[in-house]
Amino acid sequence: MEARSRGAAPETAAPPGSAPARRRADAERNIEAILEAALVCFGRGPSASMTEIARTAGVGRVTLYGHFPSREALLDAVVERSLASANAALDDLDVDSGPPDEALRRLIASSWRIVDRHRSLLAAALEHLGSDRVREQHASVMSRVERLIARGQAAGVFATDVPLDWLVTTFYTLTHAAAQAADDGRLTPETAPAVLTQTLLRALTSRD
Amino acid sequence: MEARSRGAAPETAAPPGSAPARRRADAERNIEAILEAALVCFGRGPSASMTEIARTAGVGRVTLYGHFPSREALLDAVVERSLASANAALDDLDVDSGPPDEALRRLIASSWRIVDRHRSLLAAALEHLGSDRVREQHASVMSRVERLIARGQAAGVFATDVPLDWLVTTFYTLTHAAAQAADDGRLTPETAPAVLTQTLLRALTSRD
DNA sequence: ACTAACTCGTACATAGCTGTTCGAGTTAGT
DNA sequence: ACTAACTCGAACAGCTATGTACGAGTTAGT
Numbered sequence: 001m002e003a004r005s006r007g008a009a010p011e012t013a014a015p016p017g018s019a020p021a022r023r024r025a026d027a028e029r030n031i032e033a034i035l036e037a038a039l040v041c042f043g044r045g046p047s048a049s050m051t052e053i054a055r056t057a058g059v060g061r062v063t064l065y066g067h068f069p070s071r072e073a074l075l076d077a078v079v080e081r082s083l084a085s086a087n088a089a090l091d092d093l094d095v096d097s098g099p100p101d102e103a104l105r106r107l108i109a110s111s112w113r114i115v116d117r118h119r120s121l122l123a124a125a126l127e128h129l130g131s132d133r134v135r136e137q138h139a140s141v142m143s144r145v146e147r148l149i150a151r152g153q154a155a156g157v158f159a160t161d162v163p164l165d166w167l168v169t170t171f172y173t174l175t176h177a178a179a180q181a182a183d184d185g186r187l188t189p190e191t192a193p194a195v196l197t198q199t200l201l202r203a204l205t206s207r208d
Numbered sequence: 209m210e211a212r213s214r215g216a217a218p219e220t221a222a223p224p225g226s227a228p229a230r231r232r233a234d235a236e237r238n239i240e241a242i243l244e245a246a247l248v249c250f251g252r253g254p255s256a257s258m259t260e261i262a263r264t265a266g267v268g269r270v271t272l273y274g275h276f277p278s279r280e281a282l283l284d285a286v287v288e289r290s291l292a293s294a295n296a297a298l299d300d301l302d303v304d305s306g307p308p309d310e311a312l313r314r315l316i317a318s319s320w321r322i323v324d325r326h327r328s329l330l331a332a333a334l335e336h337l338g339s340d341r342v343r344e345q346h347a348s349v350m351s352r353v354e355r356l357i358a359r360g361q362a363a364g365v366f367a368t369d370v371p372l373d374w375l376v377t378t379f380y381t382l383t384h385a386a387a388q389a390a391d392d393g394r395l396t397p398e399t400a401p402a403v404l405t406q407t408l409l410r411a412l413t414s415r416d
Numbered sequence: 417a418c419t420a421a422c423t424c425g426t427a428c429a430t431a432g433c434t435g436t437t438c439g440a441g442t443t444a445g446t
Numbered sequence: 447a448c449t450a451a452c453t454c455g456a457a458c459a460g461c462t463a464t465g466t467a468c469g470a471g472t473t474a475g476t
Contacts, residue, residue, distance in 0.1 A: 024421055024474055046335065047255070049463060060424050065465065123331070127254060131392065159410070162403045165394050169385055170407055177381040178374075184339065186373055195370045199378055202367070203411035232444055232451055257433060268454045273435065 031067050033057040038078040039121060046124035050074075072128060079125045079137055082118045086141050089114055095144055100152030101201060107148060108175070108197050115172075116179040145171050149204065159206040170203055239275050241265040246286040247329060254332035258282075280336060287333050287345055290326045294349050297322055303352055308360030309409060315356060316383070316405050323380075324387040353379050357412065367414040378411055 023031075037057035041048035050071055054061040068074035093110050095103050125134045149167050152158035158167065178196040181187040187195060231239075245265035249256035258279055262269040276282035301318050303311050333342045343350075357375050360366035366375065386404040389395040395403060 026422060026472095026474060030423085050465090051463080062425080062466090063423055066422080069465085071464075159406070162406055163395070166386075166389065166403055166407070169389055169394070170382065173381050173385040174378065174411075177377055181374065181377055186377070187371070195374055198367070198370055199374070199411050202413065202415065203382075203407050205410065207410065207415065234442095234444060234452060238453085258435090259433075270436090270455080271453055274452080277435085279434075 027067070030057070030059055030063060034059060034064055034067060034074070035078050035081050038074055039082065039118070042075065042078065042124040043118075043120035045120075046127050048124070075125060075128055076133075079121060079129070079134070082121060083137055083141055086114045086118065090141065090144055095148045096151070100148060100155055100157045101205070103148055104152070104201065104204070105197055107145065108200060109193060111175055112179070112193050112196070115175045116182065119176050119179050122176075142168060142172075152204070156206070158204045161206070167204055171200060174200055174203070235275070238265070238267055238271060242267060242272055242275060242282070243286050243289050246282055247290065247326070250283065250286065250332040251326075251328035253328075254335050256332070283333060283336055284341075287329060287337070287342070290329060291345055291349055294322045294326065298349065298352055303356045304359070308356060308363055308365045309413070311356055312360070312409065312412070313405055315353065316408060317401060319383055320387070320401050320404070323383045324390065327384050327387050330384075350376065350380075360412070364414070366412045369414070375412055379408060382408055382411070 034053065034057045037059075038048075038053050041053045041056055050064060051061055053074070054064040057064070064074070068077060090107075090110060093106060095107055097103070122134070125137075146164065146168050149158055149171070150164055153160050153164065174196060178187060178192050182189050182192040242261065242265045245267075246256075246261050249261045249264055258272060259269055261282070262272040265272070272282075276285060298315075298318060301314060303315055305311070330342070333345075354372065354376050357366055357379070358372055361368050361372065382404060386395060386400050390397050390400040
């Protein structure tokens with residue numbers, strides 16, 4: 001699992017605490033291309049092959065293995081990258097101020113495209129990485145939604161007669177479903193966010 | 209694709225209009241076992257192998273191929289069987305009378321176990337059969353939900369500012385999510401139906 | 417300009433799955 | 447009891463994927 005003699009990159013995963021593992025610009029660029037290709041390919045189907053990914057990235061298969069020792073490692077990395085990008089996109093958004101329902105509207109508007117882009121990756125990750133690992137990776141982005149909903153519950157806007165956890169699940173699930181529906185043409189890309197928002201607000205809001 | 213000389217069963221799929229294809233009780237029993245095993249195996253993961261399924265069914269691999277000429281055919285058959293069983297279970301239920309929200313409660317209570325049992329199969333079917341075929345197979349059971357929701361819309365109980373299609377999707381999606389959550393221990397099997405019902409009623413009901 | 421890092425194609429070993437064939441044994445039905 | 451239906455294991459061919467090894471070429475950085 002760690003026997004690279006002369007082939008490609010000297011370091012695959014940056015040692016957590018250590019130096020940032022200086023790589024040549026060349027390599028860095030290829031790694032980017034590979035991750036992007038992996039996102040596309042896994043998006044098309046959970047059973048994308050390394051060959052297919054390498055070809056999509058415009059890179060030799062050997063180079064791919066040089067950077068990612070195994071299929072599993074690649075999938076893990078691409079998921080992590082996606083989550084990081086999602087986190088970055090959500091950092092601009094202030095979820096902790098203003099009325100919870102308004103904040104939810106903003107969150108949906110932002111999450112929308114992100115989820116749409118990474119939705120299909122989830123299936124692949126679930127199949128090959130296990131739901132524990134996936135859930136663990138999602139924790140940081142998940143906490144945003146959780147915090148918002150909890151705040152809404154405390155403010156009496158969101159329902160408290162169902163578990164917070166379940167409301168978070170509802171958020172994710174319906175967002176995924178809306179993205180899928182838009183892909184299938186059952187929802188137009190323009191109306192989808194509005195429809196989703198409407199349904200989600202109803203689902204989360206306590207009635208009285 | 210149709211060259212069975214002497215090996216196993218003489219007929220795999222019963223010709224639609226023709227005779228019911230009399231099979232020996234022996235074969236019938238094995239087919240049942242195979243379908244059941246396939247349900248279990250595909251449930252564990254979308255990439256279950258024929259070998260694995262045959263072993264689970266307690267049957268030789270050759271016998272399996274004797275009854276189902278290909279992996280795809282088997283998957284198709286097991287999906288169809290599942291849908292048929294779902295339809296049968298739902299036949300007892302009268303969805304077309306009484307207040308729509310009450311009917312929805314009943315529908316959820318019944319659908320619950322069914323979806324839980326067949327949920328994982330869906331992923332496999334989607335991957336290997338394509339979403340068109342799956343949607344086509346689901347049409348009959350889907351129509352029940354659609355009819356109920358449409359009735360609720362007409363009665364002014366359910367929301368009309370979002371497409372009917374989307375409400376049906378919402379129903380299925382959240383039901384699946386609840387089943388998954390119960391599997392993962394994030395929802396207890398006892399409270400899950402109630403929680404799901406609560407959320408679904410909120411999501412579908414028009415507020416005024 | 418020099419070197420280490422990096423990439424490439426080809427090829428190999430291994431393994432798994434699919435679908436089929438053969439031949440011989442077992443079982444159900446009449 | 448007889449036969450057709452059915453089942454079984456073993457073995458084969460073809461394909462595809464994974465991960466490794468080699469050797470030679472290209473590129474980035476100093």
